[in-house]
Amino acid sequence: xxxxxxxxxxxxxxxxxxxxxxxxxxxxxxxxxxxxxxxxxxxxxxxxxxxxxxxxxxxxxxxxxxxxxxxxxxxxxxxxxxxxxxxxxxxxxxxxxxxxxxxxxxxxxxxxxxxxxxxxxxxxxxxxxxxxxxxxxxxxxxxxxxxxxxxxxxxxxxxxxxxxxxxxxxxxxxxxxxxxxxxxxxxxxxxxxxxxxxxxxxx
Ligand code: ZN
Numbered sequence: 001x002x003x004x005x006x007x008x009x010x011x012x013x014x015x016x017x018x019x020x021x022x023x024x025x026x027x028x029x030x031x032x033x034x035x036x037x038x039x040x041x042x043x044x045x046x047x048x049x050x051x052x053x054x055x056x057x058x059x060x061x062x063x064x065x066x067x068x069x070x071x072x073x074x075x076x077x078x079x080x081x082x083x084x085x086x087x088x089x090x091x092x093x094x095x096x097x098x099x100x101x102x103x104x105x106x107x108x109x110x111x112x113x114x115x116x117x118x119x120x121x122x123x124x125x126x127x128x129x130x131x132x133x134x135x136x137x138x139x140x141x142x143x144x145x146x147x148x149x150x151x152x153x154x155x156x157x158x159x160x161x162x163x164x165x166x167x168x169x170x171x172x173x174x175x176x177x178x179x180x181x182x183x184x185x186x187x188x189x190x191x192x193x194x195x196x197x198x199x200x201x202x203x
Contacts (some may be wrong), residue, residue, distance in 0.1 A: 001168040003030040003112055004159050005056075005085055009148050010175025016177045025150050025158050030085075030172075034066050034112040041201040044184065048088035051182050054175035055190055056142045058083045059152060060117060061169040068160040071133035073153035076165060080199035082131055083131055084113035084189045085172050087179075114170060115190055115198030123192075126152055132194055133178070134189045143176030150174075 007026035008014050014021055036042055044051050058081035065076050085106065092105035120126055126145065133141040145151070150158065155173060157167070182188065186202040 001032055001166065001170070002163070003032070003034065003170050004163060005106070005172040006031060006155055006159075006174040009150055009155075010143060010176040011147065011149065012177035013175055013179065016179070021134065021149075027157065027159055027162070028106055029163075030107040030112050034107050036110045036113050036200070040110075041178075041203040042086065043114045043180075043203050044115070045088065045108055045110075047092055050088065050090040052087045052089045052179045053133060053135070053140070053182055053188055054085040054087055054179050055131065055143070056085055056112060056172045056175050057081075057129060057131060057143075057145055057152075057192075059156070059171040059173065061165045061171070062167055064102055064164065064166055065192055066160055066173060068156050068165070070157040071203065073156035075177065076156055077152075078120055079117040080123060080192070081117045081128070081170075082115045082192050083170075083172060084133070084190070084198075084200070085115070085175065086111040089181075091154070094155075112172075113188075113190075113198055113200055118192075120185040130191060131190070131192045134191070135180075135182075136187055137167035140180055141176055145173070146176065147176065149154070165195075
């Protein structure tokens, strides 16, 4: 399975990193080895001194599809989750400067936190989901899917032009503002509305 990630999908986060507003979605892939195993802490890798948390709404694909029209995109997922796209920001900045791919900064082992899943029908509207990340009990990131530049159905339409979506693939839909560095002993806890989806210890 693959993890398809969307970058620069929230205006406030684009401004915070002083990135250009993209004309098309920014897409990258994390390998399945990037998934942080359940109940395991996140270990800061030795090649970075600036690992950032990016909390993101996740979509789990439940049907094989290619060239999916956004009108039918809702049929390709039943579950919504929450996760973290850990990013080695120092390494990513160097790669970006040189115009090189981001994989090493984004796809390393343990860089993808995938929390629990809930049926999408239990949410009133997937385009109005409130979510947040707390670091040691303080809110550091807060978002709502209504502020996405590309909505979930548009993301599915777009990425399925390039990649066949398979059962079990996960889409990371982008992060709102408030990304920041993690340190050893931090506890990162993610919520959709008032439900906890994961709690991760950093080591
Ligand atoms: Zn991200």
